[in-house]
Amino acid sequence: MSLLDVLQKESEEVLAKKVEDKPEESIISPATNDIQIESKEEDVKPEISEKPKGDVFDEDEIPEIVDEIFKKAIEMHASDVHFKPTDDKFEVYYRIDGNMIEHKVYDRIFHNPIIARIKIISSLKIDEHRLPQDGKSSYKGTNKEVDLRVSILPTQYGEKVVIRLLEKNPEMVNLRDLGMLPNILMKVEKHLQGTYGMILAVGPTGSGKSTSLFSMISTFNAEEYNISTLEDPIEYKIPNVTQTQINVEIGFDFPDGLRTLVRQDPDIIMVGEIRDKKTASLAVESALTGHLVFSTLHTNTATGTIQRLLNMEIDRFLITAAVKLIISQRLIKKVCSNCREKYEVPKKYYELFKEQTDIDPQKAFLYKAKGCDKCNNTGYKGRIGLFEVLEMTPAIEELIIGNASNAEIEAQAVKEGMILLKKDALYKAITGDITIEEALRVML
Ligand SMILES: [Zn+2]
Known part of the structure; x- marks a missing residue:
């Protein structure tokens, strides 16, 4: 039939x-x-x-x-x-x-x-x-x-x-391939040498936060350190790392997992996401008792993360003592390097570049997405991260303890070398990693 x-x-x-x-x-x-x-x-x-x-x-x-x-x-x-x-x-x-x-x-x-x-x-x-x-x-x-x-x-x-x-087993991205500018990468690598404290990756859903955490964790020798993670769901399987799946339906949540984990003599702890007060306070406590703690938060800016922790009723002094680094990030479509087309920066963007960067737009170029066989005629291929990294310095600590506004903290961080997401986006437009259209989208 x-x-x-x-x-x-x-x-x-x-x-x-x-x-x-x-x-x-x-x-x-x-x-x-x-x-x-x-x-x-x-x-x-x-x-x-x-x-x-x-x-x-x-x-x-x-x-x-x-x-x-x-x-x-x-x-x-x-x-x-x-x-x-x-x-x-x-x-x-x-x-x-x-x-x-x-x-x-x-x-x-x-x-x-x-x-x-x-x-x-x-x-x-x-x-x-x-x-x-x-x-x-x-x-x-x-x-x-x-x-x-x-x-x-x-x-x-x-x-x-x-x-x-x-x-099932996605390839781990090397920390050096995420798209961090060299000085940002240096800052991150410096903090990975620490023995305690908290490193946070923040951003909206789909901004590559877990990829960043895993690429940082995979720089540690898993045979030398006791590395344990709490995840929901487990995305990457890492050899020699103890990974535990959170299961809220049966009453096993992040706070439960964390309480048990700290009794397992860990050196490095990764908590998939800090969503609530309990998890936040346990994570901070772990970071202050000799563990290197990695986690993510759903916030849009590096400085906004401090506010979020304050809203979760974490004490200012504890935040300044525990948090070492906040990496705010986005994931952007990369322009296809095979078919991209170079063009002069249009005058309408001059002011933007002058305001946000130290780039002279008259001497720089942008890149258009065209389309070829290698990129399925879309003009884009792969993705790249944009990063805004806030380091807990003495001046930033002082501002947080003094109840300074986000804007004041951000201004100080920029003074000390923090590159804002929009500046990173404009840099990457000039270097031909992304189009100006994609760069502008992160500024909305
Ligand atoms: Zn192409």
Whole structure:
């Protein structure tokens, strides 16, 4: 029976059953529902035609087609895959570095079987088409394994699926490759020599805070130090580091974890996030009792972090004694170095550069995003961090204890060499790392 016939009879279950009935070909492991298929070494699979030949196609192809979509997504470092039906087509997109990239447009006839296949591998109801569904699965590519978070939404054209890809063991970024200016990097490396105190990475969601923390922690020799982390969720697996998953649902939260951790004789502690008073006060206490504590906070500026800790009722004196460094950061799209186009700084930006930097805009250049094969014609490739690093110096301590305003603290920090996020952004526009448009977005 051809798939077309099956579809015409509106019985997708037949297809689903057919796939399930063939364990030797099935790529589902019954215990975990994980896809276990090993990608072949050579890459000579025939191109999937956009239209099925003669309006019929073999349903046995479907697992392979879905597989190919994930394989390609991993190769291209996509964060999400979108399966979007329209009135006469079925479109598949990848989100790469924040941009939507069209992967392939299939004939509408592929919609139901592909969605059914996705439902099977993520243990969702095949015959449910009217309600949203959420599921999980995983996919094993050539060298990488990813977790799949599947979301299905009924739309006017049928079910739309968006799948988030989460790398199981993402590559750790080296501290020197985050994009810190040399003098900022020196400051950070100096504080990593300390034996106690707190180093905080702050910024909104998706600003790369955990990446920064992990790249700092991975500079320590895990065999020499007792390094323990509390995370929700565990993002990177680091050899020789004790990592603990917080699980609030069963009543195991950050404060519980921290109380136990300090009894485990740690040298270095990482607390995934400081969200509440209890965690903040325990983290400060740990930092003051001979531990190097790393954590993140959801604040927008380095100086704003001090205010946040004060709002969490942490004593001024304790803040100045415990906090050593606050790294405020953002993650920005990098302009593709293969196709970027150099141009003179337009006059409208002269004032901005003169106000915020020591750069002479008349002698500097900016870079336009163009688009080429290497960047999927988006003009952007990869990301880079922007950093504003506040060091706890005697003058800053004095201001905090004296109840100075954020603006006063910031002014003093700048006087002592702190580079504001917007200044770092303008520097990176001039050096060709980012476009002026992206730089301006952090100044909003
Ligand atoms: Zn390019």
